[in-house]
Amino acid sequence: MTARTRLLDREVAQALSALSAAAKxxxxxxxxxxxxxxxxxxxxxxxxxxxxxxxxARENGEAEQRLDLLAAWEEAGDLFDGRERAALALTEAVTELTGGFVPDAVYEEAAAHFDDGRLAHLIGLITVINSWNRLMVGRRIPPGGWTP
Structure with missing residues (x-):
């Protein structure tokens, strides 16, 4: 049993875990x-x-500098490539939805870097992490309870 299933209803955790695995x-x-x-x-x-x-991310070999600058990816020059920048812009647009929709330019840029299938999986991944975030923040779950 993972930390998530102990903190959440097992059926909810299993469903989100399955969606996350499929999207990834x-x-x-x-x-x-x-x-x-x-x-x-x-x-x-x-x-x-x-x-x-x-x-x-560190276990997958991601560089510390990129992790340190991820919050400022738009100002990080060529540290993030076009595909990553498109995915990050889409992540922000889907996460915030302040205008009630994803701007056409953001969607079109992502669609230029991802085929239809991968774009659907990317949006699925953004959706599921937002669900996990809302569950963990809503339950007031502090860091440190996760183990691989």
Missing amino acids: KGLGDPVLAELVMIRASQLNHCAFCLDMHLAS
Whole structure:
């Protein structure tokens, strides 16, 4: 049993875990998946998920400098490539939805970097990390309870 299933209803945790696994698999890039989950978790102030996904990104070989500058990815020059920048912009747009929709330019840029299937998986991943964030923040789950 993982920390998540102890903190949440087992059926809810299993359903979100299955969606997360499917989205990550379909995206096909574990490092990009971690960057997306970290960025959404930063925006949602989810310390539990940040702790978990930062550790996972490091385990997948992500550079400390990129993790340090992820919150300022737009100003980080060429530290993030076009595909990553498109995914991060889409992550922010889907996470915040301040205008009630994802701006066309953000969606079109993501669609230029991801085929239809991978784009669907990317949006699925953004959706599921936002769900995890809201559950953990809503339950007031502190960092440190996650173990691989």
